[in-house]
Amino acid sequence: MNSEVNETTPEVSQHYKEAFSFRRFTRTNSAQLGILGVFVTLWIIFIVSAPNTFLSPQIYSAFMSSIPFFAIMAIPLTIVVIAKEMDLSFPSIMGMGMVAFSFTYDATAFIGNTTIQVGLSIIAALLAGSIIGWINGIIIVKFGIPSLVVTIGTQFLWRGAVLVLTQGRNFTLDYIKQTIFYPMLVGKIGGYFPMQMVWLIVITVIFWVFLNRHKFGAHIYLTGDNINSAELMGINTGRTRIKAFMLIGLVSAFAGLLYSFYVAYFWPSLGDGYLLNTMASVFLGGTSVFGGTGTILGTFLGAFIIGAIEAATVAIGLTGFWTQLIYGLIIVLSVIMHTYLRKRGE
Amino acid sequence: MDYRLELRNVSKSFGEVQALENINFQLGQNEIVGLLGDNGAGKSTLIKIITGYYQPTSGEIYFNGQKVDHLTVPKARKMGVETVYQERALAELQTLWRNIFLGRELCNSMGFLDIQRMKDETHRLMTQSMGFTSHAISPDSRVGKYSGGEKQGVAIVRALFFDAEIIVLDEPTMGLSLKESAKLVNFVKGIKQAGKSAIFIDHNIFHVYNVADRVVVIDRGRVAGEFLTKSIGVSDLMDKMVHVAETGILD
Numbered sequence: 001m002n003s004e005v006n007e008t009t010p011e012v013s014q015h016y017k018e019a020f021s022f023r024r025f026t027r028t029n030s031a032q033l034g035i036l037g038v039f040v041t042l043w044i045i046f047i048v049s050a051p052n053t054f055l056s057p058q059i060y061s062a063f064m065s066s067i068p069f070f071a072i073m074a075i076p077l078t079i080v081v082i083a084k085e086m087d088l089s090f091p092s093i094m095g096m097g098m099v100a101f102s103f104t105y106d107a108t109a110f111i112g113n114t115t116i117q118v119g120l121s122i123i124a125a126l127l128a129g130s131i132i133g134w135i136n137g138i139i140i141v142k143f144g145i146p147s148l149v150v151t152i153g154t155q156f157l158w159r160g161a162v163l164v165l166t167q168g169r170n171f172t173l174d175y176i177k178q179t180i181f182y183p184m185l186v187g188k189i190g191g192y193f194p195m196q197m198v199w200l201i202v203i204t205v206i207f208w209v210f211l212n213r214h215k216f217g218a219h220i221y222l223t224g225d226n227i228n229s230a231e232l233m234g235i236n237t238g239r240t241r242i243k244a245f246m247l248i249g250l251v252s253a254f255a256g257l258l259y260s261f262y263v264a265y266f267w268p269s270l271g272d273g274y275l276l277n278t279m280a281s282v283f284l285g286g287t288s289v290f291g292g293t294g295t296i297l298g299t300f301l302g303a304f305i306i307g308a309i310e311a312a313t314v315a316i317g318l319t320g321f322w323t324q325l326i327y328g329l330i331i332v333l334s335v336i337m338h339t340y341l342r343k344r345g346e
Numbered sequence: 347m348d349y350r351l352e353l354r355n356v357s358k359s360f361g362e363v364q365a366l367e368n369i370n371f372q373l374g375q376n377e378i379v380g381l382l383g384d385n386g387a388g389k390s391t392l393i394k395i396i397t398g399y400y401q402p403t404s405g406e407i408y409f410n411g412q413k414v415d416h417l418t419v420p421k422a423r424k425m426g427v428e429t430v431y432q433e434r435a436l437a438e439l440q441t442l443w444r445n446i447f448l449g450r451e452l453c454n455s456m457g458f459l460d461i462q463r464m465k466d467e468t469h470r471l472m473t474q475s476m477g478f479t480s481h482a483i484s485p486d487s488r489v490g491k492y493s494g495g496e497k498q499g500v501a502i503v504r505a506l507f508f509d510a511e512i513i514v515l516d517e518p519t520m521g522l523s524l525k526e527s528a529k530l531v532n533f534v535k536g537i538k539q540a541g542k543s544a545i546f547i548d549h550n551i552f553h554v555y556n557v558a559d560r561v562v563v564i565d566r567g568r569v570a571g572e573f574l575t576k577s578i579g580v581s582d583l584m585d586k587m588v589h590v591a592e593t594g595i596l597d
Contacts (some may be wrong), residue, residue, distance in 0.1 A: 016469035098573040215457040227438035233449030234419030292439040
């Protein structure tokens with residue numbers, strides 16, 4: 001096929017290059033520019049109304065240590081939503097990953113080397129997350145049940161499994177602090193820049209590349225856009241979607257590791273409270289619930305908006321009671337903006 | 347000489363519903379076969395078996411005399427089957443280049459896309475084969491805002507680009523203007539001249555009669571009859587079609 005292309009196209013020596021047009025650029029990137037606009041506007045409002053807080057580096061260090069815990073899961077969730085699926089079970093997967101971690105740690109006690117034990121336990125946690133994601137995917141694809149319904153079920157199932165397996169106990173993970181993995185996952189570079197932020201950036205870049213420059217990402221967009229067309233043209237939409245669920249499982253387990261390492265403690269409720277923040281980041285970032293459109297960069301910015309609002313409301317001098325109201329306002333207005341931009345872009 | 351494509355005793359049922367029953371169908375080398383039949387006769391099911399989208403419940407499929415088991419869409423495409431589907435099979439929120447290369451993106455061994463080459467090829471096809479000159483259409487424009495004829499153009503050019511041996515056209519003139527339909531009929535004649543084979547399904551009996559070497563009539567999941575177009579007049583064919591639709595038998 002490839003040689004055929006070259007034979008019939010001797011005249012394509014010069015590359016096709018469209019003249020840069022500002023209008024076209026803004027239209028094709030309207031969602032990302034829109035959320036960037038919201039991001040910058042809010043930032044300016046924050047700086048103007050609470051300059052002491054928002055001009056000091058400490059607040060950014062704080063944001064960069066707390067936001068990645070859910071932002072990191074919003075990235076693969078974006079891919080799931082672009083494929084026109086949904087996952088509500090990732091907070092429970094965070095918990096199950098840590099259950100696998102602690103069980104593996106206990107079971108490998110005979111090794112007697114904490115670093116090796118923790119290393120194996122990390123692998124076990126990531127593996128558990130991927131397997132749970134795979135199970136979600138299999139149920140959704142093979143039985144043809146909507147993912148929203150399936151993951152409502154598995155969200156309870158895996159949270160229940162966490163509670164049963166740990167007997168609801170919480171326990172310390174102090175031993176991880178002596179291992180190299182502690183500074184690797186949640187240390188601070190130069191005492192300021194948190195490692196979880198580095199991981200967030202790494203995962204964002206990797207997922208951006210896979211979504212935009214790899215066959216997998218192309219198939220994600222096509223599956224979410226029109227699953228029937230994708231299948232007629234020979235795309236294995238089932239496998240593509242299962243992979244997406246495995247990715248969010250893997251990353252959720254990783255997020256669970258990050259958070260548990262950060263506090264050096266395991267709570268059986270690990271992950272509770274991250275569901276809505278994570279989903280809001282995705283939709284705030286302009287990813288459409290109807291599938292086929294969405295960007296990683298949008299989600300990244302969306303997560304930081306979500307993460308900053310709480311601190312900002314307090315810093316501005318409003319009481320904590322205002323937080324949810326402002327959250328809601330920003331989310332609703334942003335989603336309206338995205339819908340408007342999308343209609344105009346078509 | 348072997349047939350380009352042959353179906354032997356192919357049946358397909360969906361649960362209780364028998365969509366196709368013991369279909370024997372041949373497509374010769376460099377032959378255009380018209381497939382006629384009323385709504386629900388099983389034309390689209392037959393097409394989707396040939397393109398690997400459906401697996402037959404029983405029966406055998408041969409390409410150039412070679413039996414092929416478990417035909418899938420990628421396998422059929424490798425055999426040189428390209429299809430212009432009735433539903434066009436486009437992803438409307440995506441750009442033109444992604445649609446042209448839908449399902450077989452050009453990429454390296456690691457699966458990373460060669461976007462520049464796909465855009466180059468799309469641009470070339472656009473200007474040379476599709477005759478798109480509108481400024482609204484570029485490799486980076488979204489397919490959803492194209493007109494019906496333009497969308498069909500995308501679906502057809504996509505089938506041609508990949509050096510197809512057998513081109514399947516499922517109701518390609520649906521929703522096209524008169525002028526666009528005429529262009530399409532010429533295009534099917536071009537397939538014949540290029541030495542390739544085609545299966546052409548259309549509601550419009552005149553379109554089919556004009557370009558097909560042979561016409562196969564399907565009714566209620568069976569082959570009701572077949573005619574060489576040179577040995578039957580179009581009005582006779584029309585009478586027979588009406589008769590088949592009413593009674594289920596040819597004469």
